[in-house]
Amino acid sequence: xxxxxxxxxxxxxxxxxxxxxxxxxxxxxxxxxxxxxxxxxxxxxxxxxxxxxxxxxxxxxxxxxxxxxxxxxxxxxxxxxxxxxxxxxxxxxxxxxxxxxxxxxxxxxxxxxxxxxxxxxxxxxxxxxxxxxxxxxx
Numbered sequence: 630x631x632x633x634x635x636x637x638x639x640x641x642x643x644x645x646x647x648x649x650x651x652x653x654x655x656x657x658x659x660x661x662x663x664x665x666x667x668x669x670x671x672x673x674x675x676x677x678x679x680x681x682x683x684x685x686x687x688x689x690x691x692x693x694x695x696x697x698x699x700x701x702x703x704x705x706x707x708x709x710x711x712x713x714x715x716x717x718x719x720x721x722x723x724x725x726x727x728x729x730x731x732x733x734x735x736x737x738x739x740x741x742x743x744x745x746x747x748x749x750x751x752x753x754x755x756x757x758x759x760x761x762x763x764x765x766x767x
Contacts, residue, residue, distance in 0.1 A: 716749035
């Protein structure tokens, strides 16, 4: 009964986080459909009612930086689940996509530094502070 309300709040949080990450000097790239840097931004705006609850991010420094960031987070939990009310971060190359060959991973843009953030219902400013602290550890 509350799914639409939860997804709306989570999507709003994700958009704020995408904006923060896109401007951070320790972030190599982000992928979020409603961020102007996304190659299909205009298409997403026409076809989607919201930008998604997921943000893909790649910190500068590859797998070591990705693990350091994820390990430093206090609010955002490390897990393979997506779509929870709690924010979760995962490393697809060693979890959900671990069985793919290196060539298949390249084809899917699954790099060693890629993290997938499933944004939850926590306060967006708290999540940004958590990510900011984590990035300071990278």
